[in-house]
Amino acid sequence: GENVEQHPSTLSVQEGDSAVIKCTYSDSASNYFPWYKQELGKRPQLIIDIRSNVGEKKDQRIAVTLNKTAKHFSLHITETQPEDSAVYFCAASIRGGFKTIFGAGTRLFVKA
Amino acid sequence: NAGVMQNPRHLVRRRGQEARLRCSPMKGHSHVYWYRQLPEEGLKFMVYLQKENIIDESGMPKERFSAEFPKEGPSILRIQQVVRGDSAAYFCASSPAPGQGGQETQYFGPGTRLLVL
Numbered sequence: 001g002e003n004v005e006q007h008p009s010t011l012s013v014q015e016g017d018s019a020v021i022k023c024t025y026s027d028s029a030s031n032y033f034p035w036y037k038q039e040l041g042k043r044p045q046l047i048i049d050i051r052s053n054v055g056e057k058k059d060q061r062i063a064v065t066l067n068k069t070a071k072h073f074s075l076h077i078t079e080t081q082p083e084d085s086a087v088y089f090c091a092a093s094i095r096g097g098f099k100t101i102f103g104a105g106t107r108l109f110v111k112a
Numbered sequence: 113n114a115g116v117m118q119n120p121r122h123l124v125r126r127r128g129q130e131a132r133l134r135c136s137p138m139k140g141h142s143h144v145y146w147y148r149q150l151p152e153e154g155l156k157f158m159v160y161l162q163k164e165n166i167i168d169e170s171g172m173p174k175e176r177f178s179a180e181f182p183k184e185g186p187s188i189l190r191i192q193q194v195v196r197g198d199s200a201a202y203f204c205a206s207s208p209a210p211g212q213g214g215q216e217t218q219y220f221g222p223g224t225r226l227l228v229l
Contacts, residue, residue, distance in 0.1 A: 102156075
């Protein structure tokens, strides 16, 4: 069945450093890849997404890259800040959203 | 434009009781998804519904769990005869119209935290 693997499960960085989270997906029909940030006790919130017709997308300190051939995509956060500390989930959506499979999450700690 | 609404936010049930979780999608959204999240874990897909129609329930346990999204009113996730293992956060998400480019983004509600004693 469809599967999304996410690494690392925990990531600790110093404030100002960059953080990279990587995901791989199994279903080549996946064509939409959102990233969500979830703070403790709160709802997942969309932070950036990418569709299969582009290889990279950037929004201020956040960027996502997609390699369709290798079936992996990554989240890059530059100049990390303590408020970036949260759990980040990648997801792969099949057939334009009919089914979305989430990765297991990465717990990011940004140390001041 | 109100976001996705869920109620109750917290629900306590004793083993064997029924739990009803409600989700009102964002205005203009006709598609609802339910996910379960155990502590320290990811989001597990349960079911995807349109109005009056279950599209995909492949993530739903075969027994005790059911979901509906009637023509009028919120979507409801129903858990009968709850057991302690049902304790989790249940999130609902909505989207405008999957399958159409740019319409597949899911927006999450605040979740219902179910505790079974």
